[in-house]
Structures are given as structure tokens and as C-alpha cells.
Amino acid sequence: xFAAYAARIxxxxxxxxxxxxxxxxxxxxxxxxxxxxxAASLNHHDLWSLRGVGLGEESLxxxxxxxxxxxDEEGNEVVLHSVxxxxxxxxxxxxxxxxxxxxYQGTFAERVAVPAWNVxxxxxxxxxxxxxxxxTAWLTAYRMLFTKAGVRPGQSVLVQGxxxxxxxxxxxxxxxxxxxxxxxxxxxxxxxxAVELGAEAAYEPGARLPHRVDAVIETVGAATWSHSVKSxxxxxxxxxxxxxxxxxxxxxxxxxxxxLELNVVGATMGTKDELADxxxxxxxxxxxxxxxxxxxxxxxxxxxxxxxxGDLFGKVVLTV
Numbered sequence: 583x584f585a586a587y588a589a590r591i592x593x594x595x596x597x598x599x600x601x602x603x604x605x606x607x608x609x610x611x612x613x614x615x616x617x618x619x620x621a622a623s624l625n626h627h628d629l630w631s632l633r634g635v636g637l638g639e640e641s642l643x644x645x646x647x648x649x650x651x652x653x654d655e656e657g658n659e660v661v662l663h664s665v666x667x668x669x670x671x672x673x674x675x676x677x678x679x680x681x682x683x684x685x686y687q688g689t690f691a692e693r694v695a696v697p698a699w700n701v702x703x704x705x706x707x708x709x710x711x712x713x714x715x716x717x718t719a720w721l722t723a724y725r726m727l728f729t730k731a732g733v734r735p736g737q738s739v740l741v742q743g744x745x746x747x748x749x750x751x752x753x754x755x756x757x758x759x760x761x762x763x764x765x766x767x768x769x770x771x772x773x774x775x776a777v778e779l780g781a782e783a784a785y786e787p788g789a790r791l792p793h794r795v796d797a798v799i800e801t802v803g804a805a806t807w808s809h810s811v812k813s814x815x816x817x818x819x820x821x822x823x824x825x826x827x828x829x830x831x832x833x834x835x836x837x838x839x840x841x842l843e844l845n846v847v848g849a850t851m852g853t854k855d856e857l858a859d860x861x862x863x864x865x866x867x868x869x870x871x872x873x874x875x876x877x878x879x880x881x882x883x884x885x886x887x888x889x890x891x892g893d894l895f896g897k898v899v900l901t902v
Contacts, residue, residue, distance in 0.1 A: 583604065583605060583606075583607055583691055583692040583693055584602070584603070584604060584605075584691065584692055584879060584880070585602075585603070585604070585605040585645045585690055585691035585692070585879075586600065586601075586602050586645070586646055586647070586690035586691070586879060586882040586883075586900075587600075587601055587603075587605055587643045587644055587645045587646060587690070587691075588600065588601075588631055588632050588637065588642060588643060588644045588646055589601040589642060589643050590642070591632070591633065591634035591637070591639055591642070592632065592633070593633045593634055596629055596632035596633045596890070597632065597883065597886055597887065597890065599632045600632060600646075600882070600883060600886060601643070602879075602880060602882060602883065605643070605645055605687075605691060607693065608687065608693055608694060608695030609695060610695075611672065611695065612672075613671060613672040613697055613698060613699075614672050614695050614696060614697050614698060615654060615655055615695070615696065615697075615698040615701060616654075616655060616693050616694070616695050617650065617652045617653065617654050617655075617660060617662065617693065617694055617695075617696065617701065618652050618653045618654075618692065618693055618902075619650045619651075619652040619689055619691060619692060619693060619694055619902045620650075620651055620652045620653065620710035620714075620901065620902060621650065621651050621652070621709075621710040621711045621713070621714035621899055621900065621901050621902070622647045622649055622650040622651075622689040622690055622714050622879075622899070622900050622902070623649045623714045623715045623718070623719075623747075623897045623898065623899045623900070624647075624885050624886065624889050624897070624898040624899075624900070625648055625649065625718045625719060625747060626746075626747070626824065626826065626889065627648055627681060627683070627718065628646045628647065628648070628683070628690075628886070628889075629886065629889065629890060631644065631646060631683055631684075632646075636680075636681070636684045637683065637684060641685070644683055644687065644688070645683070645687040645688045645689075645690055645691050645694075646683055646688050646690045647682070647683065647688035647689035647690035647691070647694075647900075648664040648681055648682045648683060648688060648689065648717065648718045649662070649664060649689060649714050649715065649716070649717045649718050649719075650662045650689035650694060650714055650717075651704055651708075651710045651711075651713035651714040652694075652710065652902075654701055658703065659703070659704040659706070659710075660701045660702060660703060660704050661701075661702045661703075661704045661713045661714075661716065661717060661857070661861065662682075662689065662694070662696055662700055662701060662702075662717055663700040663701075663702060663717055663854045663857050664681055664682045664700075664717045664718055664851065665679055665680070665681060665682075665700075665851050665852075665853075665854075666679065666680050666681070666682055666685065666686055666696070666697065666700065667679045667680055667685075669699055669854070671697045671698070671699030671700075672696075672697025672698065672699060672700070673697065681718075681850075681851065682696070690879060690882060690900060691879075691902075692879075692902055699854075700854070702854065702857060702858055702861065704861075705861055705862075705864070705865045707864075707865050708861070708864060708865070708870070710901075711873060711876055711899045711901065712864075712870050712871050712873070713861075714899055715747075715871035715873065715896075715897040715899065716857065716860055716861065716864070716871060717857060718747075718851065719746075719747030719748045719750075719751050719897065720747075720748075720751040720755070720860060720871055721851060721852040721856060721857050721860055722748050722751075722823050722849060722850070722851055722852060723748045723749075723751035723752040723755055723799070724751070724755055724852060724856060724859070724860045724863070725849050725851070725852035725853075725856055726748075726752065726799050726821040726823055726849045727739070727752060727755055727756055727759070727761075727797070727799065727821075728759070729849075729852070729856065730819070730821045730847045730849045731796075731797035731799075731819045731821050731847070732819070733756070733759075733761055733796055733797050735759055735760030735761060736760060736761070736762070737761055737762070737796040737797070738761065738762040738763075738764065738793070738795040738796050738797075739752070739756050739761050739762070739763055739764070739795055739796065739797045739798070739799060740764045740765070740766070740791065740795045740797075740798045740799070740810065740813050741753050741756070741763060741764070741765045741766070741776075741781070741798075741799045742765075742766050742787070742798065742799065742800050742801065742802045742806040742809075742810060743766065743767065743801055743802040743806065743826070744765040744766065744767040744772050744773065744775070744776040744781070744784060744895075745767055745769065745772040745775075745776075745892070745894065745895045745896075746801055746802075746826070747896070747897050748799070748801045748823060748824065749765070749799065749801055750776075750779070750872045750895065750896050750897075751871070751872075752799040753765055753776055753779050753780055753781050754779050754780060754869055754871075754872060755863070755869065756780070756799075757779065757780025757781065758780070758863075758867045758869045762782050762795075763780055763781040763782055764781060764782060764783055764784070764785065764791055764792075764795065765777075765781040765783075765784040765785075766784065766785050766786065766787045766788075766789065766806065766809075767784060767786075767787070768786065768787060771895075772784075772895055773785070773786075775895050779872065787802075787805065787806055787809060788806075788809045791813055793815075794813060794814055794815040794818065795813055795814060795815065795818065796814075796815060796818050796819070797814075797818060797819045797820070797821065798810040798811075798813055798814060798818070798819075798820045798821070799821055800820055800821065800822040800823075800824075801822070801823055801824035801825075801826065802824075802825070802826055802827050803822070803824065803825025803826060803827045803828055803829055803831070804825065804827045804828035804829065804830055804831040804832070805827035805828070805831075806827070807831035807833070807834070807835070808831060808832070808833045808835055811835040811838055811839060811844065812835065812838065814842070814844050816842040816843060816844075817842070817843050817844070817845070818842075818844055818845070819844070819845040819846075819847060820844060820845065820846050820847070821847045821848075821849050822846070822847070822848055822849070823848070823849040823850060871896070871897055872895065872896030872897065873896050873897050873898075873899055874888070874894040874895050874896040874897060874898055875888060875894065875898045875899070876898075876899045876900075876901060877898065877899070877900055877901070878900070878901055878902075879900045879901065879902050881900075882900055885898040885900060
């Protein structure tokens with residue numbers, strides 16, 4: 583079957599390891615099922631995999647891709663939950679959780695095998711392309727806002743780095759839930775788009791906000807960390823799920839964190855129940871994932887290049 587896979591690890595030029603070509607069909611395993619992929623979306627996790635983060639040479643070649651929507655063996659339209667081993671279903675009871683492609687072949691292929699427990703019904707209101715955007719970036723944003731930060735309608739949130747998958751999702755979800763949303767971006771067009779999607783206002787990174795916020799959604803890392811901490815009200819919560827600009831900020835702001843009793847919380851992906859809630863949220867509110875580009879699988883390299891350059895707003899989706 584045709585697939586986009588990591589054949590080599592290259593930490594400096596990750597796309598050198600990306601190959602488009604034929605790979606073996608998924609292996610049959612007890613408790614697993616095979617899904618025919620209709621659409622899959624790119625995540626920065628895929629780029630990090632090509633750099634060898636979470637993926638070792640011994641696991642190559644590895645079909646990339648965490649997210650997908652498709653059709654199961656009974657003909658049902660489904661969405662995949664990308665965290666394997668969280669429940670023990672389909673894997674050993676002592677296996678630690680992993681994101682698809684850290685241990686098992688991914689979704690950038692005509693077919694993918696996953697534990698049957700990881701398959702959820704796709705709402706008819708969502709297209710395959712829309713549903714394929716939800717299991718990683720949008721699920722992470724949902725968990726960051728409503729589980730980790732615990733924000734309520736009427737409260738305020740700062741989203742750093744508008745344009746990225748998680749940040750874009752956070753803006754849309756927060757606005758739909760009745761939160762006051764502020765966003766940042768270095769790019770004027772992205773700031774304008776953030777406001778169109780529901781942000782009350784969007785600023786250049788480091789700008790002073792009208793008031794301190796209840797929570798910050800942080801995916802940028804070192805470049806925005808100090809601003810994120812300084813933007814929180816006393817007792818506020820900073821939730822971090824990524825560090826695209828690096829994980830060593832020049833100022834950790836430790837005094838401010840302990841003096842103002844701030845909460846710093848990590849987040850990675852989300853649970854199957856949270857994904858089900860997110861699907862229902864999209865149906866109930868009319869919220870839909872923001873898609874930058876849709877490409878056929880055989881043009882996956884273009885999608886990787888677009889994501890790597892940062893020249894996008896929302897998700898890149900591959901169709902099969």
C-alpha cells in the first residue's frame with residue numbers, strides 16, 4: 583500500500599528522511615482492527631519523529647501520522663484516538679502509553695491498524711477532513727482549556743502563537759465556550775485571522791494585555807514563556823503542551839511563579855472520553871477545525887514543507 587514514512591533520522595534536515603512509496607499492509611493482532619484511511623492530518627509530532635524525537639533508528643521504517651478518519655472493517659465511518667496503551671486494550675497491561683508512530687505504524691497510508699478500543703464513531707455532521715484534524719491538536723487544546731486550566735465561560739485566556747494547530751484550536755474552542763480570548767502572533771495576517779475566529783484582540787508577542795488573564799495556552803516555549811507568566815493574574819494557570827521555539831527560556835520567572843502562586847501544568851494529547859466530548863462539542867456548537875490546506879497523500883512532502891516553514895494557519899490535511 584502507498585504511504586508516507588520515515589526511512590532515516592536527520593536531526594538538522596528532517597525532511598531528508600521522508601519517503602513516499604510502498605509499505606506492507608498492517609499486521610493482524612488480537613484486539614486490533616484495520617481502518618481504511620480517508621483523511622489524515624499533519625502535526626509537529628511528525629516533524630519531531632523525523633528528527634528522532636520519540637522515534638529511534640531501530641523502529642524504522644515508520645509510517646508517519648497520528649490522526650485519521652476513515653472506514654472500519656464493518657463499513658462504519660470512524661475517528662481514531664491516537665494514544666495507544668492508555669487503557670491496556672490491545673497491548674500488554676504494563677506497556678506505557680505512546681502516541682501512534684512512537685511504537686506502531688501510523689496513518690499516512692491507505693490503511694492503518696489500531697486497537698479496536700481506539701476507534702470512535704465519526705459524527706455525520708463532520709467531514710472526513712474535519713474529523714481527521716481533531717485527535718491530536720484539537721484534542722490537546724480541548725484538554726488544555728477545559729481539563730487542565732479548568733476555565734469557565736466569562737473568564738479570560740491568552741493563546742500564544744496564533745496560526746499553529748493547537749493555538750488555532752484553542753482560540754476557536756475558547757471563543758465558542760464563552761471565554762474572552764486574547765492571542766499573539768508575529769504575523770499581522772495571523773493576528774487578523776485570530777480575531778476573525780473569535781479572539782477579542784490579537785497582539786504582537788510580548789505586548790501588554792488590557793488585563794491579566796485567568797489562563798495561558800502555551801505551545802511556543804522559550805520565546806514567549808516570560809510573557810506568558812507575566813500575563814497571568816495571581817493564582818492563574820499556565821498550561822504548556824509544546825515548545826516549538828525551544829525548551830530553555832532565558833528567564834524562568836520563578837519568583838513570580840511562587841510569589842503569585844501561579845499554576846504551571848503540562849498537557850499531552852487527551853483521553854478517549856475527552857475526544858468523544860470534543861466531537862459532541864463540535865456537533866452542538868457548529869465549531870469546525872480550521873484547515874489551511876488539503877493535499878492528496880502523494881503530495882505529503884508539500885504539506886511537511888508548509889508546516890516546517892510555519893507558513894500556515896490551521897491544519898494541513900492529507901486525503902487518501
